[in-house]
Amino acid sequence: MKKDKITIYDISKKLNISAATVSRALNNNPKISEKTRALVAKTATEMNYKQNRLAQALKNGRTNNVGIIVPYINRSFFSSIIRGIEEELNPNGYHVIICQSHEEEENEIQQLNTLLNTQIDGIFMSVSKTTQTTDHIRKALEENTPIVFFDRKLEFPGVSSVVLDDFKAGFIATEHLINEGCNRIAHLSGDINLEIYRNRFEGYKSALKEYNIAYDKNLVIQTSSKIESGIQAVTQLWELENKPDAIFSAGDYAALGAIQELKNRKIKIPEDVCVVGFSNEPFTKYMELPITSIDQTPQMMGKIAAQVFLEQVKGNQTISIEKKVVLAPELFIRESSNRKLLKFK
Amino acid sequence: MKKDKITIYDISKKLNISAATVSRALNNNPKISEKTRALVAKTATEMNYKQNRLAQALKNGRTNNVGIIVPYINRSFFSSIIRGIEEELNPNGYHVIICQSHEEEENEIQQLNTLLNTQIDGIFMSVSKTTQTTDHIRKALEENTPIVFFDRKLEFPGVSSVVLDDFKAGFIATEHLINEGCNRIAHLSGDINLEIYRNRFEGYKSALKEYNIAYDKNLVIQTSSKIESGIQAVTQLWELENKPDAIFSAGDYAALGAIQELKNRKIKIPEDVCVVGFSNEPFTKYMELPITSIDQTPQMMGKIAAQVFLEQVKGNQTISIEKKVVLAPELFIRESSNRKLLKFK
Numbered sequence: 302m303k304k305d306k307i308t309i310y311d312i313s314k315k316l317n318i319s320a321a322t323v324s325r326a327l328n329n330n331p332k333i334s335e336k337t338r339a340l341v342a343k344t345a346t347e348m349n350y351k352q353n354r355l356a357q358a359l360k361n362g363r364t365n366n367v368g369i370i371v372p373y374i375n376r377s378f379f380s381s382i383i384r385g386i387e388e389e390l391n392p393n394g395y396h397v398i399i400c401q402s403h404e405e406e407e408n409e410i411q412q413l414n415t416l417l418n419t420q421i422d423g424i425f426m427s428v429s430k431t432t433q434t435t436d437h438i439r440k441a442l443e444e445n446t447p448i449v450f451f452d453r454k455l456e457f458p459g460v461s462s463v464v465l466d467d468f469k470a471g472f473i474a475t476e477h478l479i480n481e482g483c484n485r486i487a488h489l490s491g492d493i494n495l496e497i498y499r500n501r502f503e504g505y506k507s508a509l510k511e512y513n514i515a516y517d518k519n520l521v522i523q524t525s526s527k528i529e530s531g532i533q534a535v536t537q538l539w540e541l542e543n544k545p546d547a548i549f550s551a552g553d554y555a556a557l558g559a560i561q562e563l564k565n566r567k568i569k570i571p572e573d574v575c576v577v578g579f580s581n582e583p584f585t586k587y588m589e590l591p592i593t594s595i596d597q598t599p600q601m602m603g604k605i606a607a608q609v610f611l612e613q614v615k616g617n618q619t620i621s622i623e624k625k626v627v628l629a630p631e632l633f634i635r636e637s638s639n640r641k642l643l644k645f646k
Numbered sequence: 647m648k649k650d651k652i653t654i655y656d657i658s659k660k661l662n663i664s665a666a667t668v669s670r671a672l673n674n675n676p677k678i679s680e681k682t683r684a685l686v687a688k689t690a691t692e693m694n695y696k697q698n699r700l701a702q703a704l705k706n707g708r709t710n711n712v713g714i715i716v717p718y719i720n721r722s723f724f725s726s727i728i729r730g731i732e733e734e735l736n737p738n739g740y741h742v743i744i745c746q747s748h749e750e751e752e753n754e755i756q757q758l759n760t761l762l763n764t765q766i767d768g769i770f771m772s773v774s775k776t777t778q779t780t781d782h783i784r785k786a787l788e789e790n791t792p793i794v795f796f797d798r799k800l801e802f803p804g805v806s807s808v809v810l811d812d813f814k815a816g817f818i819a820t821e822h823l824i825n826e827g828c829n830r831i832a833h834l835s836g837d838i839n840l841e842i843y844r845n846r847f848e849g850y851k852s853a854l855k856e857y858n859i860a861y862d863k864n865l866v867i868q869t870s871s872k873i874e875s876g877i878q879a880v881t882q883l884w885e886l887e888n889k890p891d892a893i894f895s896a897g898d899y900a901a902l903g904a905i906q907e908l909k910n911r912k913i914k915i916p917e918d919v920c921v922v923g924f925s926n927e928p929f930t931k932y933m934e935l936p937i938t939s940i941d942q943t944p945q946m947m948g949k950i951a952a953q954v955f956l957e958q959v960k961g962n963q964t965i966s967i968e969k970k971v972v973l974a975p976e977l978f979i980r981e982s983s984n985r986k987l988l989k990f991k
Contacts, residue, residue, distance in 0.1 A: 310666050313666065319664055319665065320664065320665045320666050321655050321658065321664075321665050364763070364764075366760055366763075366764065368743075373725075374719040374720070374725050374728065374744065375719070375720060375722060375725035375726075377720060380718075380719050380720035381720075383719065383746075387746075391753075396745075396756060396757065396760040397745070398713075398743045398744065398745055398760065398761075398764070399719065399743065399744040399745065399746070400741075400742070400743055400744065401728075401732075401744070408736075411741060412741065415711055415741040415743065416743075418709070418711075419709075419711065419743070419764040419765075420764075528932075557932060564934075583929075584928075584929045584932055587873075587902060587929055587933070588932070588933065588934065589909075589933065589934040589935065590934065
């Protein structure tokens with residue numbers, strides 16, 4: 302489909318000089334005489350040669366493009382992080398291209414290779430849930446492409462990351478439910494193999510311990526980030542003899558499913574059961590019964606990840622800077638868990 | 647930051663042959679003798695030279711990457727289209743990279759240039775609301791990069807597009823409200839400068855005419871795709887002496903805002919006022935009062951756009967294929983406009 306483009310080889314042939322000389326002349330390399338540079342420039346113009354910015358990038362090693370890999374672009378958390386990265390990088394002359402892994406390791410590997418092949422100057426990524434190997438990341442690092450992890454990180458020496466304090470988030474969500482008078486607090490945990498979910502779970506257990514509430518493993522259900530998973534969890538929990546009086550879900554979609562199933566069973570929220578979600582997805586506040594949720598300050602996470610990258614590429618230092626940034630979570634208390642509000646009704 | 651990589655120039659210098667010869671030898675060009683090809687291959691291996699897939703792409707003109715430009719990645723409509731494109735193109739060996747314009751012409755121009763500079767094989771795009779000029783698109787077409795428009799298109803000879811029948815969508819949404827017994831139907835129109843919104847508006851007017859309902863321009867409010875805009879529209883409409891008994895919004899977020907404000911005013915939905923949105927955003931069905939909406943079959947739109955592209959790049963035909971695909975909308979009737987459901991309560 303591509304038109305035949307004039308290349309440096311055509312110019313080289315016409316002038317009977319080497320392609321390397323043409324290339325150096327076009328890039329104003331001082332090793333090439335002023336006369337030759339002028340001749341090459343004139344010939345290039347006559348032949349309608351257009352210097353390919355990418356070809357140039359292949360030489361000077363910079364494209365001013367960065368790549369972002371996220372599991373899904375349509376989760377508010379990830380799209381807000383991307384927004385944060387763009388807001389910080391665009392004024393610095395960088396352009397952002399985005400790929401999604403759909404939580405599949407195979408996709409993640411391919412997307413990373415795609416980005417490396419488009420010669421990006423850096424990669425921001427949040428690791429897919431199914432990723433088991435790290436060769437693709439090692440490869441990027443070996444090519445000296447800076448990587449900044451956000452939210453879901455892997456540990457590599459010299460590689461920076463920006464994450465949420467998920468332990469604290471789990472703690473304050475659970476503590477809030479205890480303060481609302483709940484003591485049979487169920488936890489919809491997400492995939493415990495992932496560090497972020499494990500930390501939320503640990504925060505939950507730690508809060509129970511702090512307030513002398515016995516941990517009951519029957520109250521912990523591994524969920525996915527789907528609505529159906531929350532429905533199933535409530536179905537399972539309500540088969541228990543001693544039923545929960547609160548649900549702390551490590552994801553908003555599972556929390557939404559749980560609420561749908563609780564309503565289905567005519568269980569009153571927050572009177573009988575308080576519910577807290579995680580991520581502060583926009584729909585949590587649109588609901589007629591707005592859902593309490595943990596905000597992960599994703600836009601801030603994106604901005605800081607971008608700042609870490611900019612610091613890393615600034616100048617031409619050969620030392621690597623490793624920054625581990627941990628952000629504080631914020632609890633947005635809404636009707637789904639706020640019994641105090643009821644008193645004023 | 648990049649390590650000094652071995653280039654064809656280094657090999658050329660070592661062997662004292664031209665870079666062009668090295669390049670041709672590495673690409674197994676039959677013009678180069680078997681002996682030279684073997685020597686270059688051996689030297690390249692010894693010098694740890696890695697052929698850059700992108701540099702290769704610069705020669706053969708194919709990268710197997712395609713770019714998508716959307717206004718926002720975090721609208722379900724656009725992320726579903728992207729999903730559809732990926733599902734169709736991934737099995738064909740293509741990788742998808744995504745950029746967002748944030749509805750800003752300047753961003754759109756920059757993102758298109760970024761994609762062209764990464765040597766993508768094709769571009770899928772939905773034009774930003776603020777785009778006034780078309781030079782950036784002309785430039786891509788002049789470079790013979792295939793473009794497929796989806797949803798929001800521009801007219802260029804030979805350029806394909808996949809869009810929704812927005813006129814029909816506007817018609818069936820309005821007709822549904824008429825069938826529910828409404829005859830003071832307000833329209834939250836979106837930005838009438840955009841073809842898609844103009845067509846929805848024309849469909850609305852056409853349905854009114856068909857059912858002999860007088861068109862009243864006071865019932866039409868230009869809205870943005872924000873919740874606040876729907877709140878403002880209801881505030882303005884309820885200042886009218888003769889108030890609406892239905893709202894057809896050309897976007898789901900404005901419909902959501904309208905519903906919030908109607909509830910705020912203790913107006914019953916659907917008894918007093920029926921509401922229909924547009925796009926079938928996931929939240930429309932999560933609500934306690936699920937919102938009737940037009941589904942634009944975005945995943946299908948993405949799949950068909952991808953098929954149109956594949957047809958276009960298949961083989962090496964120099965003729966251009968122009969396809970104009972128009973998809974049929976589907977109305978999902980839910981509680982916000984379904985008075986018949988009330989009878990069974």
